[in-house]
Amino acid sequence: MSLKIKKGIPLIDQHDKNFMYGGKFGGNFIPETLKKPIDDLTKLFNKLRKNKKFIKERDFYFKTYVGAPTPFIKLDNLTDHLGGAQIYAKVVSEANGGAHKIYNATVHCLIARKAGKKFIVGDTGAGYAGKMLSMAAKKFGLKCKIFMGAKDIKRQRPNVESMRKNGAEIVPVTTGSQTLVDAVSECMRYWVANCDTTHMCVGSTVGPNIFVKICAWSTAQISRELMSQVKEEFGKIPKKMKLLNCVGGGSSAMGFWNEFMDTDAEFIGIEAGGPKNSKLHAAPLTNGSKIGILHGSAQYVIQDNEGQIGRTESISAGLDYPGISSLHCFLKDTKRASYTSASDEEALKAYQLVSKLENISPSLEPSHAFAEAIKLAPRLKSSEVIIVNSCGDSLKDKDIIKQKLGSYVR
Amino acid sequence: MKSKIALAFENCKKQKRPALITYTVAGDNTRKNSLKILNKISKHADILECGFPHNTPIADGGQIQGSSHRALKNGTKLKDVFQIVKKFKKINPSKPLILMGYFNLIYQNGENKFLNNCKKSGVDGLIIVDLPYPENKNFAKKCKKRDITFIQLLSPTTSKDRMKKIIKDSHEMIYYISMLSTTGGRLKVSPKKILENYNRIKRINPKKNLVIGFGITDKTISSLKSANGLVVGSMLCKIITNSLKMGQNPVTKLDKVVYNLKKKIL
Ligand SMILES: Cc1ncc(COP(=O)(O)O)c(C=O)c1O
Numbered sequence: 213m214s215l216k217i218k219k220g221i222p223l224i225d226q227h228d229k230n231f232m233y234g235g236k237f238g239g240n241f242i243p244e245t246l247k248k249p250i251d252d253l254t255k256l257f258n259k260l261r262k263n264k265k266f267i268k269e270r271d272f273y274f275k276t277y278v279g280a281p282t283p284f285i286k287l288d289n290l291t292d293h294l295g296g297a298q299i300y301a302k303v304v305s306e307a308n309g310g311a312h313k314i315y316n317a318t319v320h321c322l323i324a325r326k327a328g329k330k331f332i333v334g335d336t337g338a339g340y341a342g343k344m345l346s347m348a349a350k351k352f353g354l355k356c357k358i359f360m361g362a363k364d365i366k367r368q369r370p371n372v373e374s375m376r377k378n379g380a381e382i383v384p385v386t387t388g389s390q391t392l393v394d395a396v397s398e399c400m401r402y403w404v405a406n407c408d409t410t411h412m413c414v415g416s417t418v419g420p421n422i423f424v425k426i427c428a429w430s431t432a433q434i435s436r437e438l439m440s441q442v443k444e445e446f447g448k449i450p451k452k453m454k455l456l457n458c459v460g461g462g463s464s465a466m467g468f469w470n471e472f473m474d475t476d477a478e479f480i481g482i483e484a485g486g487p488k489n490s491k492l493h494a495a496p497l498t499n500g501s502k503i504g505i506l507h508g509s510a511q512y513v514i515q516d517n518e519g520q521i522g523r524t525e526s527i528s529a530g531l532d533y534p535g536i537s538s539l540h541c542f543l544k545d546t547k548r549a550s551y552t553s554a555s556d557e558e559a560l561k562a563y564q565l566v567s568k569l570e571n572i573s574p575s576l577e578p579s580h581a582f583a584e585a586i587k588l589a590p591r592l593k594s595s596e597v598i599i600v601n602s603c604g605d606s607l608k609d610k611d612i613i614k615q616k617l618g619s620y621v622r
Numbered sequence: 623m624k625s626k627i628a629l630a631f632e633n634c635k636k637q638k639r640p641a642l643i644t645y646t647v648a649g650d651n652t653r654k655n656s657l658k659i660l661n662k663i664s665k666h667a668d669i670l671e672c673g674f675p676h677n678t679p680i681a682d683g684g685q686i687q688g689s690s691h692r693a694l695k696n697g698t699k700l701k702d703v704f705q706i707v708k709k710f711k712k713i714n715p716s717k718p719l720i721l722m723g724y725f726n727l728i729y730q731n732g733e734n735k736f737l738n739n740c741k742k743s744g745v746d747g748l749i750i751v752d753l754p755y756p757e758n759k760n761f762a763k764k765c766k767k768r769d770i771t772f773i774q775l776l777s778p779t780t781s782k783d784r785m786k787k788i789i790k791d792s793h794e795m796i797y798y799i800s801m802l803s804t805t806g807g808r809l810k811v812s813p814k815k816i817l818e819n820y821n822r823i824k825r826i827n828p829k830k831n832l833v834i835g836f837g838i839t840d841k842t843i844s845s846l847k848s849a850n851g852l853v854v855g856s857m858l859c860k861i862i863t864n865s866l867k868m869g870q871n872p873v874t875k876l877d878k879v880v881y882n883l884k885k886k887i888l
Contacts, residue, residue, distance in 0.1 A: 230757055241725055241752040243681040245802060248779035387687060388677065400680045405803045407779065505726040506678060508752065518699055519730035521678040 215546045219474050223466075223539060224425045231421035232510065234545055238538030240420045242508045246400075249407040254422045256327055261429065266326075270319060274433055277351065278314050281437035282306045284445065284599075289569040290589075297454075297592035299585055300445075302438050302468065303572055305605040309344045311575075312431050312464045312603045317344035317413060319430040321352040324411035331406070333357045334413040335399040337364055337392030337460065338530030338577065339371025340604060341415030346380035354411075356380040359399040363390040364529045370608045389523055392460075392533045396507050416461025417537035420508040424538055431467025434601070439471045442599075452596040454478045454588070457603070458580040459551070460494070460530050462537035464603040469549070478550075481540060482580045484526035485553035492525035494532050495553035497544050506535040512544075527556035527612060528576035530604065554583035560616055562586055563606060573622045575604030576612065626718040626746050627771050628794045630668045631831040631850060639887050640847055641668040643833060644880055645722065645855030647689035648672050648706050649698025651866055656693070658873045660710045663880040664717045670710075671749065671853065674703045674723040681751050683806030685856035688863050700731060704743040711744035720747035720773065733761060737768055747771035749797060755788045766793065773797050776823060778811075789827050797853070798823060800836045806856030809837035813845035820849055840879070844886045854883055 215234040218226055232239045240250060260266040274280045283303040291299045304312045317334075324332050332354045336342030342358035349356035358375055362384045365372055375382055383402075388394040396414065403412040414423035417431075442449060455472060457465035459481040469479045483495035493499060496512040504513040506521055514522035514534035526532040543549035554562070562582035567573040574582055581600050589598060606613065610620040624632075634641040644667040648656050660670055675690035675698060682690070707719055721740065728736045728750065740748065748770060753761060755774060762772035774792040776785055777799040789796065798820060801811040809816075816834060824832055833851030846852055858876060865875040 239757065240754070241757070242754060243751055243777075244754050244775040245681075245777040245779050245799060247754055247777075247784070248781060387691075393678065397678055397680055401683070401804045404681055405807060408802055502730070505724075505729060505752070507680060510729075515726070515730070517730065519726040519728075520676065520694065521726075 215542070217473070217546045217548050223470065223473055224428050227421065233538050233542040236503060237511055237541040238421050238424060238509050240508055241505045241510065242420050243404055245404050246407060246420070250420055250422055253327070257323065257422060257426055260323065260326060269322065273318050273322070274315070278308050278318060279306065280433065281441065284438060284441035287570050290566060293569055294586060294589040296589040296594065297596040297598045298594065299589055300597065300599045301572060301602045302434065302599060304434055304464070304601055304603040305572070305574070309340070309347055310605045310608070311340040311344070312434060312467060313340040313344040313415065314348070315430040315433050315467065316415070316427045316463060317341065317348040319426060320345070320411065320413035321348040321354055323426070324354055325352055327411060329354070329409065329411040331355045331357070331410040332413060333359065333399055333402055333410055335359050335392065335395040335415050337361070337395065337415070337532060338528070338604070339364065339368035339375065339608065340530065342380070342382070343371045343374045343378070345413055346375045346378035349380065350378045357383060357402070359383045359385055359395040359402065361385045361389070361391040361395045364392065364395070367612060368529050368608055369611055391524070391529065393521065393524070400507060416463040417466050417539055418461040418507055418509060418535060424509065427463045428466040428470065428539060431463050432470040434467040435469060435471035438468070438599070449475050449477060450597045451476065454480055454596070454598045456480050456482065456581045456585050456598060457601045458482050458531060458577045459536060459540060460484070460533050460577065462540045464601055466537065466539055468601040473548070479543065479548065480584060481549055481551040482584045483551060483553040484528055484531035484580060485555040485558070486525045487527070488555045488557050490525055492523055493553065494524040494526045494534065496534065496536050497540065497551040498553040509538050511535045511538050511541050527559060527616070528580065530577040531580065552584060554580040558583040560613070563613065564617065567606065567621060572602055573606040574602045575606050576609045577604050578602045625769065625771055625794060626716055627669060628831070630718050634668055634851070640849050641833065641851035642884050642887060643667065643669045643671060643851050643853040644858060645671040645673060645853060646858055647675055647686065647693050648703040649675060649693030649696060650689040650859070650862055651692050651872060652696055653698060653702050653706060655873055657706045657709055659876050660706070661713060662873055662877040664714050666880045666884040669718045669720060669851065671720045671722050671855070672703070672707065674700060674721055674727060676724040676727060679724060679751070681804055683804040683856060685806040685859040685863065689859040700727060704739050707745055708743040718746040719744065720749060721745050722749040723751065725750050725753045733764060737764055737770065740770055741768050745770060747773055747795065749773045749775070755791065759791065762791065762793070771795055775799060778802060778819060785823060786826055789830060792830060795831045795833065798832055798834050800834050800838070803836055805836060807837055809842050813842065816846065817848060840883055840886060843883055847887050852887065
């Protein structure tokens, strides 16, 4: 049986009664204790997203606090340099805080307030999700706790400092690989024990279904803006247009693609391929990982034959996750999107080239997407359009870049 | 025919005491030792829960994570878990044993294959932490068909309506999670309050064997004596951790601890 996406229905709502997409991705594989809080949150979110006042409130904060719209620019120098497709960037890193994670964080804080919760907890890998949640929590008067792998605390120092400045408590996670996967587990465990007083924000389109939905619904702002920017630039949606986005959990890509779901725009997701000469990676879709259950959701996930979650490796903390959103699994199986990976080295090179030629300097996550653009563009006609979501700024990666390349230039 | 689990509860009721249910992890700290532990503590415990380890548990506290980590590190696989059960059952054919773990291992193994392996090795019941009601309906049916008890969980957050539905669909044993916590948390609710909740659930269907778990140690166990059964897990995992640290034999140590737990509920 071949899976199909339905037209005219938001992708996040195309699940069955068990909250599964295509009958096999997503769902709620959760302990009994979380059934009620998740059920409550589901009901509240369903109510809020239909509420005009709430939408107005969201849009108000997106405009005045996040900063909408983020710029849409042509990368003339990169286009000339590569000689092929026209390359554009949606500079989401211009959003308040410096990445797309602000949309999800803002919406979660608004929801937490409606739910009457005073505490909010979240996970983070690259530190952006944590930084944004700590920012938004401060703005909306919530007490904030962030779970972060000890390895990531070391490699994403600038974001850690921001979190501290925003008054968040950072809980170092020292179990397992000490990266995002462990941070999410620890955060969920914390929520199991504190769900009566505390709201949880999952930092990407992963976790139990409601978190996938809230996150994708929040980041969809990116493509709402892009849709009008594209129409303004080209008069209509160009015939051959590719939307390139890095995918870790997949929140940035979902937001970048959502409004274009029923158009002819081509979606390409770029996973973290890991070091060139390593067997380890963080690319479950590209490398054909099997479906398994991670953090309450069925998805393609890096694992061994037994079902133990596998180790990952990536230069980019934000992409260093063994699983992937159930929505992307669904997009892959329906062939609506295609997925590939870029290695650590390719991402570094892409960061270097884009930073040298253009006024933007993508962080290592979107540099994975730029690496694919650099591969693709020369093979395409100049009538074709590539748009890359530049969803983070290299500043947070300056330590890693310095270590790998000897110096850091923004 | 009555299940071994049902018989164990009947026996305890005759003695006017709760069933003592232990939780240890298969392969902790070695495969051999975990089997020895099961054999030893089965002299005192009425029902044995045996964890099959997973490396990304979302509801376990530090102690059980530690045990699972040790088991995985020494290479414990699902087939070893079944071997341990089989060997245990050979010596203790009438002692009920329940496997407990996370769904992904079953999913990868294949539900039917997993359940057939359970049957072959002598598993009496299953607790799957992350397969809640109603998603577990189908799986619970498959268990029933093989005379394996599927143990539903209830928690302080479970609404009354939901409880009624779960209990209606449950087999002869139900597990009540005492408080909002991962395993191994300190008992942060008074035993009185826990028993109030317990009795409220019990009234929905007095015939079901209802056990309490989470936060139970030698300090708290006697205060919950009126329940049908009490589960002690993290405390035992911690004893293993500590005895390894101090170079003691975890098997003899656990034997003593479980013996003492039993004394407290007689
Ligand atoms: C800049 C940036 N891009 C991408 C990601 C990957 O997450 P997602 O795939 O959810 O967008 C992260 C995650 O931390 C990030 O910080």
